[in-house]
Amino acid sequence: MAPIIASVVGALLVAFLWVLVTAKPNTADDADSPLLGQPAPSVVTTTLNDEEFVLARRKGSWVIFNFFNSTCVPCVAEHPELVAFNERESTAANPAELYTVINDDNDDSVRAFFSKNGGDWQKLRDVDGAISVAFGVAKVPETWIIDPNGYVRLRIAGKLSTGLLDEQLNLLKKQFGS
Template sequence: MRLPALILFLLISLPLRAEPSPPLSVDTLEHGRFELSAQRGKWVLVNFWATWCAPCLKEMPELDEFDREREDAVVIGLAFEETSAEDLRAFLKVRPVSYPIALVDVYAPPEGWVVPRGLPLSVLIAPDGSEVKRFMGPVTAKEIEQAMVPAGG
């Protein structure tokens, strides 16, 4: 009876095998092409958001500060809505952020990435390219940093 409990304990205690994130290559509005593969060695927060999403707007200043203050991390914003690049640029003049923003086609999101069922949706990618955690709803810098700790951040 003790042996199965020990085996179960060992299986539960083993670290989960991290799955690599899908590739991501998008044209941003002001920062050129963003290649997730070029970010190896850094933490990446992929943030799906929309201009009409109040929780998305609430988290933007904190994500911007997180991106500016951490040299080991970058944020990429994926505007997941039906709008034009011109309208999105006009919106960002009123609510600017320093991290790159790409407009994502809601009918053809980046291949291999989860289609958000709600916004905001953020995906934390470790420096080795593996997905660490998904955050549904607004996320704070503290929550991101807490998720980084068990993964070596």
């Protein structure tokens, strides 16, 4: 009996070790989320200019939400990338709409940041973090892409690397149509 038990325990240990050794780290640029492939959560808020914003009315356009805080170091670091992306998109035939979602920050700090660093796209208020919770955003920066039919297609957690947003958006446009 003892040799059988020892063999079973040994086999289990070997199996655990095999899983640990062969498991591949997640090095993908996109992050997982239960929302991927699902209709985007309802977003009704106001912009920093006190205009109403309703996500459901943006159907027909690719929408990009960048969750941002002016004191977050990676958010500041990726900002030039977003500015460059927005400039390129503004000349495209069917440009994607970029929005900053203000995460746990005040209006004045955000205004000061954008007047200093550029970026003339709309900034959305996120009262009590309702938009962040709706998208499951725990840490900023995070960037989400929503297709023209209102489905969530991509989540990028963390700082955007150079050209990543263009690359991913082009892939999605090819896959789901522009």
